[in-house]
Amino acid sequence: MKLGMLTACLPQLSLEQIAEWAAARGYEALEVAVWPGTGGRDFEAAHLSVAGFGQREADATRALFQQHGLELSALAYYENNLHPDPERREEIRTHLRHAIDAAAALDVPYVGTFIGRDWNRSVAQNLAEAERVIPPLVEYAGERGVKLLIENCVMEGWHPDGYPGNLAYSPELWEWMFSLDLYLNWDPSHLTWIGIDPVETIAPYAERIVHAQAKDVELRPRDRTRWGHFGPAVDRSGNPWDMGWWRYRVPGLGQVDWPHVVDRLYEAGFTGTLSVEHEDPVWGGDETRVKQGLDIAYRTLRPLLVG
Template sequence: MKLGLLTACMPERPLEEVARWAGANGYEALELAAWPTIGDRPFTASHLAADAFDGRERERVAEALEGNGLTLSALAYYDNNLHPDPVERAAIHAHVRACVDAAAALGGVPVGTFVGRDPGRSVADNLREAERVLPPLVDYAGERGVRLMIENCVMEGWHPDGYPGNLAYSPELWEWMFDLGLYLNFDPSHLLWLGIDPVEALEPYVDRVAHAHAKDAETFAARRNRYGFFGRLSTRATDPWEMGWWRYRIPGLGEVDFRRYVDTLYAGGFDGVLSVEHEDPVWGGTPGKVEQGLVLAHRNLRPLLVA
């Protein structure tokens, strides 16, 4: 197992600079953010131009990675594949396919995305719609030797009332995804605040984990007593991501048992990349703080991995 990081936490830096920093600070792999260059959604970046991928871009990416002793673990484009606007949905699907093409040219690494949700329709209707629109994307990826994987992020900010905006947040839904040919980019942090033991949830499904995230979460029981499980409502219009009673943390600074988590991955035969996804507000806000957070993550995780 290698230790890597998702580059979305460094959106202001070019890939070459991110790769130099990662290699110099002991990381072994990069999960490259590959969102379109248009847009400014938080926690996104464009370190690989999937929508303009050609031989020159392939060479640029390969040189940045190989020149710093890094491997490529995955491409990251997490968007709403069930977007209610048909024009927007078509554009998202086109970019997923562009990421698949780039991943195939770069050795067949997995591509990460979301199932998503149309918040105006029921869960049952969304699942039936997903069964219609996702298999063609799975087939497109499979024909090119690429695994399409879904992260189990709740994406509560996509729903006006803070309900799950990505229908991939529980083991029940993973089994449904696997039937469609999708794989899992496993992230323990989302399960923790949902009240699901991340390690117990992971154990039966390690063979369907194509990639693994390292992100922690911290909960505050007293605040949950005030706001309830579904989170703060009074400020949701200004910040749909602020639930009020939990927050993401650097691995080792929250409540996920990373020793058990890593051991369960090893026990299940996982030999891929454990990729740090840095969304910790304590160690964010400036490039320098982000770097410090990533150094802490490396310090906490490296002793758990076989050299």
């Protein structure tokens, strides 16, 4: 198991700058953000320009990772593949194919994305649509030796009422998406706040957990008594991602039992990358604090890994 980090938390830095810093801090792998860089959100960082990615770019990227002794664990483009706007959905599909092409050129085994959801339709209607939309993408990736990863993020901010906006948030839905030959980028933080014990989900689905996110979550149950699990209902005009009773934290500052998680991953035979996904508002806001948060995550997780 390698300890890595998702580069999206440092959108203002170049991949070269992140690689140099991460290697110096002891990180072993990078999960590289490859959004087009047009969305303006922190998690839409563009650390590789995958559109038109060719041999020259592939050689330069390989040389960079070799220089710093890092592994490129996956490319990250987490977008809504069931977006209700046909034009936006096609843009997403096109960019996802670019990401797959770049991964193939780099011999990177995984590209991460979301199932997503059309929030105007029921879950059943969305699943039927996904069974039409997703298989061609899986086939495109498979022909190039790449597997598509789906993160189990709830993406509640995509839904106008705070309901799940990514139909991959529970083991029930994992079983469905595995039937489409998708794999899981497993993240315990999302499971924790929706009431699922993350540790109990590892062994039954170990064969499909090929990459893992290391993100923590701080729960405030007393605040939940006002809104319930799905957050504010009367007024969601502010931050649609603020559910009012929980927030993401870097590993070690929330409720996730990391010693038990890592131990169970080892027991299940996991040999992939445990990739820190930094979305902690306390250790965020500027480059210095983000890096301090990544240092906290490293100090929490590194002693738990063998070697």
